[in-house]
Each structure stands twice: as structure tokens, then as C-alpha cells.
Amino acid sequence: MALDWIKVSFSVRQGFWLRPKLILEGIDLSVPGGSITGLVGPNGAGKTTTIKLGAGLISPTSGQVLIQGRKASEAGAKEHLGLLTEIQYTYPHLRLREWLDMLAGLSGLKGSGRTHGVDHALDIVDLRGQADQMMGTLSKGQIQRAGLAQAFLHKPSILLLDEPMSGLDPYWRYCVQHILQGFKSGGGTILFSSHILSDVERLCDRVALIKKGCIQWTGRLADLPRETRGYEVICRVENPDLLKQIAPEGKAEALPTGEWHVSIPVDQKEEVLWLVSAGKITLESLLPIQDEIEDVIFGFSSDSNRAGQRCI
Amino acid sequence: MYLMKSGLRSQISALALNVWLEAIRDRMLHILIGSGALLLLSSLVIGEMAIGGRGRVVQDMGLWVLGIWGLLAVIHLGSNIVRREIQQRTIYLILSRPIARPTFLLGKFVGMSLVLLSIFCVLCAVWLALIRLSSIPLTWEHYWALAFIFGEWILLAAVSLFFAGFTSPLLHNFFLVGVAFLGHWSNDLRLFALNADSAWLKAGLKLIYYALPNLEALNFREAALYNKAITPGLLLEGATVLIGWILIFIIAANFIFAGRKLP
Numbered sequence: 001m002a003l004d005w006i007k008v009s010f011s012v013r014q015g016f017w018l019r020p021k022l023i024l025e026g027i028d029l030s031v032p033g034g035s036i037t038g039l040v041g042p043n044g045a046g047k048t049t050t051i052k053l054g055a056g057l058i059s060p061t062s063g064q065v066l067i068q069g070r071k072a073s074e075a076g077a078k079e080h081l082g083l084l085t086e087i088q089y090t091y092p093h094l095r096l097r098e099w100l101d102m103l104a105g106l107s108g109l110k111g112s113g114r115t116h117g118v119d120h121a122l123d124i125v126d127l128r129g130q131a132d133q134m135m136g137t138l139s140k141g142q143i144q145r146a147g148l149a150q151a152f153l154h155k156p157s158i159l160l161l162d163e164p165m166s167g168l169d170p171y172w173r174y175c176v177q178h179i180l181q182g183f184k185s186g187g188g189t190i191l192f193s194s195h196i197l198s199d200v201e202r203l204c205d206r207v208a209l210i211k212k213g214c215i216q217w218t219g220r221l222a223d224l225p226r227e228t229r230g231y232e233v234i235c236r237v238e239n240p241d242l243l244k245q246i247a248p249e250g251k252a253e254a255l256p257t258g259e260w261h262v263s264i265p266v267d268q269k270e271e272v273l274w275l276v277s278a279g280k281i282t283l284e285s286l287l288p289i290q291d292e293i294e295d296v297i298f299g300f301s302s303d304s305n306r307a308g309q310r311c312i
Numbered sequence: 313m314y315l316m317k318s319g320l321r322s323q324i325s326a327l328a329l330n331v332w333l334e335a336i337r338d339r340m341l342h343i344l345i346g347s348g349a350l351l352l353l354s355s356l357v358i359g360e361m362a363i364g365g366r367g368r369v370v371q372d373m374g375l376w377v378l379g380i381w382g383l384l385a386v387i388h389l390g391s392n393i394v395r396r397e398i399q400q401r402t403i404y405l406i407l408s409r410p411i412a413r414p415t416f417l418l419g420k421f422v423g424m425s426l427v428l429l430s431i432f433c434v435l436c437a438v439w440l441a442l443i444r445l446s447s448i449p450l451t452w453e454h455y456w457a458l459a460f461i462f463g464e465w466i467l468l469a470a471v472s473l474f475f476a477g478f479t480s481p482l483l484h485n486f487f488l489v490g491v492a493f494l495g496h497w498s499n500d501l502r503l504f505a506l507n508a509d510s511a512w513l514k515a516g517l518k519l520i521y522y523a524l525p526n527l528e529a530l531n532f533r534e535a536a537l538y539n540k541a542i543t544p545g546l547l548l549e550g551a552t553v554l555i556g557w558i559l560i561f562i563i564a565a566n567f568i569f570a571g572r573k574l575p
Contacts, residue, residue, distance in 0.1 A: 055408040057574050075412045083408035089401040093337045094330065105326025106409045108319045150405060160408075 001066075002158050002189040003031040003054055008063035010049055023049050024213045026063070031191050031206075033157075036184050038204035039193040040297060046213045047193035048086060051162045054191065055083045067158065079108070082156035086163040086193075088147040092136030096127065096146055099135055100153060107154035121149040124179060140167045148176065152183075159183065161192035165199055177203060197293045209297060224296050228288045231269055233262050236282040246271050259284055323411050324419045331393070331423025336430065340388060345431055348381040349438045356442060367448045368537070374439040375457060375533040378432070382465035383492050385431050389424050390472025390488065391481035398574065407574070414566045417473060421562060424469045432462050456547065457536035463554045464530050468492060470561035471525075477568040494520060495527030525557040 008027040011020040024046045031037045039047050052058045053065045056072035070077035091099060100118045109117045122128045125145035130138060138146065144167040151159055164180070165173045180190060180203060194200050200207060201221060209216040236259055237243060243252040243262050252262040264272060269286075276283045335341055355373040359366030394417075397403040406416060436458060443450060471491050475484040494501070498521055505517035529550050535542050 052404075052574075055404075057404055057407055075410045075415075077410075078408060079410045081408065083405065085401065085404050087401070089404060091330070091334060091402060093334050098330075098333060102326045102330045103405060103409065105322050105329075106406055106411050108322060108410060110319075110322050154409075 001030045002033040002068060003029075003160075003191060004064075004066040004069075005029040005050065005053065006064050006066070008053060008060045008065055010046075010053060010058065011061045020061075022213060024053075024060075027210075027213075027215050029208055029215055029218065031189060033189050034184065034187050035205045036180065036190040036192070036203050037206045037208060038200035039191060039208050039210060040197065040200055041193075041210035045210045047210055048162055050210065051083075051160050051191070051193060054160050055081060079154075080157040082151035082154070082159045084147050084151045084159070084161040084164055086166060088143045090135040090143060090146070092134065094135055095132050096135055096138065097122075097131040099146070100150055103150050104153050109154060117153050117155070121153045124152055125149045126175075141169055141172060144168055145172065148179070157188055159188060159190045159192070161190060163194055164192055165194065165196055173199070197297060201293050207297070221293075224293075226290045226293075226296050228266060228290055230266055230289045231264050231272070232285075232287045232289055233264055233272055234259050234284040234286075235262075235272075235276075236260070236284065237280070239280075242275065242280060246275065263289065320415060323415050324422055327406075327416065327419025328423035328426055331420060332426045332430070335389060335423075335427040341385070341427075341431070344381065344384060344388065345434055348377055348431075348435050351377050352435065352438045352442060356445070359446070367446050370442050370446045371448060371454075371537050372533075374442065375461065375536065378435055378439065378458070378461050379464065379533075381431070381435060382428065382461065383468060383489070385428060386424075386465065386468040386472050387485050387488060389427060390469065390476055391484045392476075393420050393424060393473065394476040394569070395481060398572075401575075403574065413570050417477075417566055417569050418562070421469060421473055424473070425466055428465045428469060429462070432465060451536070451539055453532060453536040453539060453542055456542050457532040460530040460532050460550055460554070463550070464527055467525060467527075467530075467554055467558050467561070470558045470565070474561045474565040474568070477565050477572065491524055492527065495525050496531070498524060498526040499528050526553055529553040 005027045008024060009022065010024040011022045013019065014021050027046075027050065029050070039050060041047055049058070053060055054067070054072060056065070056067070056074070056078055059073050065072040067077040067081060072078075094102075097118060100121060101114065104114045104117050118131075119128070122131055125148050127142060127145055127149060130142060135143070135146070144164075148164065151161070159180075161180075164176060168176060177199065180192075184190060190203075192203075204221060206219060207221055207224075208218040233246070234255070240252060240254075240260065243260055246268045247262045247264045249265075252260050255261055272281070272283070272286065275281045352374055355370045355377075356366065358373065359369035362369045397406070403416075407413070440450075443454075468488065468491075472484065472488050475487045479487065501517050501521045505514050505521060508514045508517060529546075530553060532542055532546075532550070534540065
């Protein structure tokens with residue numbers, strides 16, 4: 001495994017009497033090498049804390065966090081780790097290149113390798129033109145891209161990304177998805193947290209649902225119990241009255257291309273296929289209408305909560 | 313081993329350069345250097361009015377300004393050097409890399425020393441120009457006095473790093489000024505301790521004497537001013553106090569910072 005959280009709990013002390021407040025409780029999570037795992041959960045669930053523990057920035061109260069089998073808190077374990085924080089914490093009086101150069105130096109890059117690493121990272125996020133700009137003058141999206149650039153500086157094999165799409169415009173969200181997919185196809189491992197479930201669905205091989213400091217479920221997205229609620233049919237038909245037969249409650253809609261679009265219940269699928277085989281309608285497309293990923297994930301997480309799982 | 317050493321060097325130099333770059337773009341520091349230089353220049357005017365003559369005032373005031381401006385620079389640089397990194401979370405992207413906490417602190421210390429060296433060079437150049445303008449002959453005692461004034465700046469930077477690891481900026485400044493002033497009264501404190509009647513007072517004063525660096529051991533201003541010879545023994549004592557206390561404060565700062573939890 002590239003990353004392992006083994007029975008990890010984390011608490012902070014707060015208030016006048018410094019009473020402990022549990023943030024994570026007994027988390028068990030493994031991220032296999034060469035995969036993309038999405039960490040999904042509502043605000044305050046413990047996603048950022050899980051990522052900070054993975055990066056060795058904080059130490060667990062109990063349990064252990066391992067990076068490729070080494071303790072995450074060891075400096076040496078972080079050699080192949082790239083981190084992107086949710087908010088980019090930068091130095092406003094440094095130029096972008098100076099900032100990246102410093103971080104490259106901290107990652108152990110030297111000489112021409114360091115210059116090349118910085119240029120390569122700037123090229124990945126298309127910020128070469130802004131390299132000599134003060135960081136305080138960069139836009140929010142550019143800062144987010146700069147954050148991604150620093151994560152790629154030393155060619156890590158593991159990326160921990162906290163809300164990587166935050167602050168990006170649709171074009172750059174699309175680009176970042178490609179960058180991350182490219183990283184994975186090169187053998188890289190990614191754990192990323194996101195509120196945007198469509199990104200999770202598009203990118204992740206596996207998902208970990210976290211809620212109130214507990215991992216509720218982990219697995220492949222395909223394993224989530226996703227119900228088919230009906231089918232969307234696009235077809236050509238001589239007699240549109242036939243459509244009433246297959247979709248008694250659905251409203252058939254004529255498309256400008258001369259086709260018809262209609263939603264049918266699950267039990268009418270056989271009827272449609274019969275009409276097609278009888279040559280009464282010409283089928284252009286038949287697509288299942290499934291539960292939305294949000295409904296499945298959050299429905300699933302509230303179900304497991306109701307099932308009596310102990311959470312903070 | 314070589315790779316490890318060179319990696320460490322690269323990490324320390326990267327951090328130090330960052331501290332230096334940020335500091336030289338800081339307007340407050342420009343004001344500090346400018347005001348120091350102005351005060352040094354004003355010694356020419358004050359010297360004309362003084363009884364002791366211009367030469368004496370230019371030397372005396374110059375060495376005093378160099379001493380005090382070091383403390384002011386350390387207060388300004390040191391109060392936020394660790395705190396700002398933690399508060400603004402910039403430390404996350406540093407410590408998520410293969411860098412040990414002592415390396416981080418050492419990089420900050422080297423950076424701070426570089427900034428202090430830059431400030432010292434500017435102020436020193438102004439002062440040396442004034443000395444030449446006043447036709448004062450420069451002796452080895454002047455150079456030793458200057459070297460140990462800079463040494464005191466570096467020692468104060470180490471003290472600052474120690475307090476910055478666990479206090480607020482206000483307390484940091486209070487403790488730093490306290491160490492600087494009590495350090496210069498160190499010899500007097502020992503004398504008070506010897507003459508004190510109360511055993512408690514005697515013990516308290518002795519404790520302060522031993523717990524704080526004796527900054528008077530680094531003070532060769534009088535020797536420079538009156539052209540008194542500085543013996544190798546005194547120089548050795550000064551160097552020992554300087555290096556010893558710098559090491560003590562850096563080790564203590566590391567010890568505290570190693571256990572510090574990030575938010």
C-alpha cells in the first residue's frame with residue numbers, strides 16, 4: 001500500500017481546561033499504489049485532518065500513519081510525497097519562481113535539476129508567463145494552479161490533494177482532471193478530498209466516505225448500490241401513439257432532429273425491445289437513469305449512521 | 313553521507329534565502345536601516361556641539377547605534393519568524409517535504425543572520441565612512457568591537473528564535489529586551505549578589521547571572537574608544553561566551569519546536 005492509516009485517532013485540546021476533542025476516531029484506510037482514491041464527506045467530517053496526518057504534519061493521538069511502510073512523521077518518508085492544501089498559503093512578497101525554487105530546494109533538488117524542476121512544474125499548470133510575478137498579485141485560480149505546481153515539483157509518486165479543484169474555472173478543472181489522470185497512468189497514487197462529487201466520480205477508482213470522524217465506507221464506486229430508476233429512450237417512430245404505450249405516465253418529446261425522447265419505467269424496457277424487434281420503432285439510444293451519485297453517497301452514509309456505527 | 317549533507321545544505325540555503333528575500337523587501341526594515349544611518353550621520357552635527365570633540369562622539373554614538381539597531385532588527389525579524397509561518401500555514405508546504413524540524417529552524421536562523429549581516433554591512437559602511445571623514449585612525453580594537461557587536465546581534469537572533477518557538481510576539485519582545493539589558497548588566501548583577509545581605513536575593517541574583525548570557529564579555533567598545541589593548545584572553549572569553557550561548561539557545565529552540573503541534 002502506498003498510504004495506510006491504521007486505527008488512527010486524533011484529538012485536539014481546546015477550551016480553558018484544555019479538554020480533548022476527538023476529530024478522528026479509529027480510522028482504517030489504505031490507498032493502493034497506482035490508484036486514485038477520493039475522500040468524500042461533509043464539512044467538518046475530518047477530511048483535511050486525514051490528509052494532514054497522511055502528510056505527517058500532525059501526529060495521531062493513537063494508531064499510525066504510514067507512507068510506503070514508513071512512519072509519515074519521518075522526514076525521509078516524505079521524499080516521494082506531494083501535498084496540495086485546500087487554501088494556498090504563500091508568501092505575498094516572493095515571486096512565483098522564487099517560491100517554487102525554495103520549495104524545490106527543500107525537496108532536495110539542486111543545480112540544473114532544480115531549475116528544470118521549477119520550469120517543468122510551471123509548464124504543467126501553464127504559469128511560465130507569471131513566474132516573475134509577486135505571489136500577492138496572482139489571481140485565486142492562478143494561486144491554486146501554483147499550489148498544484150509545487151506539489152509536482154520533485155516528481156512525487158504520491159499526491160495528497162485537499163480540494164484540488166477549488167477556485168478553478170471549468171477549463172482548468174478539466175485540465176487538472178487530465179493532469180491527475182496522466183499522473184495516475186504514469187504509476188502515481190492520489191488521495192484527494194472533494195466536495196464536487198462529479199470530479200470524484202470521473203477520477204476515482206475508489207472512494208472513502210468519511211463522516212463525523214469515522215470512515216463509513218470504502219470501496220470502488222461501481223460497488224455502490226446504485227439503483228436504475230428507469231430508461232431514457234431516443235427513437236424514431238411512424239406512429240407517436242406507440243410511445244404512450246411504453247410510457248403511460250411519461251411525456252414524449254419531439255426532438256428537432258425528428259427523433260422522439262421519452263423516459264420509461266424499468267418494467268417497460270422489455271416492451272421497448274419488443275417494439276424494436278417488431279420494427280415498429282427505430283431505437284437510437286437506450287440509457288439507464290440511475291440514482292445520482294450524491295443521493296447514493298449521502299444516502300449510504302446516513303444509512304450506515306442509522307445502522308448504529310459509533311461516530312464522533 | 314555526502315548526498316545527505318549536500319541535501320541539508322540545499323534545504324538550509326533555500327530557507328535562508330527565503331527569509332532574506334522577504335526581509336529585504338520589507339519596508340519596515342528599510343525604515344530601520346534608513347533611520348540608523350541618519351542617526352549615525354547626525355553624530356557629525358552633535359559632535360560639533362559636544363565637549364569631548366567630534367571624533368569621540370562619532371565613535372561613541374556610532375558604536376551605540378550599531379548595538380541598539382541590532383536589537384531593534386532582531387525584535388522586528390524574530391517576533392514573527394516562526395509564528396507567521398504557523399499562523400499563515402506556510403509551514404505546511406515546508407514540513408510536508410523531507411525536511412526535519414531542526415533543519416527548518418536552522419534555515420530560519422541562517423536566514424536571519426544573513427539579513428542581520430546585510431543591515432550590519434550598510435550601517436557599518438556608513439559608520440566607517442564617518443570615521444574616515446572625521447580623520448579618526450582605525451585600530452584593531454575598533455574591528456574587534458565591531459566584530460563582537462555583530463556577534464551580539466547573532467546571539468540575540470538565537471535568543472529570539474528560542475522565545476519565538478513558544479511565546480506571542482509581545483512576550484517575545486519583552487523577553488528579548490530583558491535578556492539584552494540584563495545581559496549587559498550581568499557583571500553588576502554579580503557584584504550586587506556578592507554584596508547582598510539577604511540569602512534569597514543573593515541566590516536570585518546569582519541565578520539570573522548564570523541563566524543569562526554575559527553580554528559585557530562581548531563589549532569591546534570602551535577599548536576601541538580609548539584605544540586600550542584587548543588581550544587574547546579577553547577575546548577568547550568573548551568568543552566562548554558567544555558560541556556557547558548561541559549553541560545553547562539554538563538547541564533549546566529546537567527542543568521546544570520539535571514538540572510544537574501544528575494547528
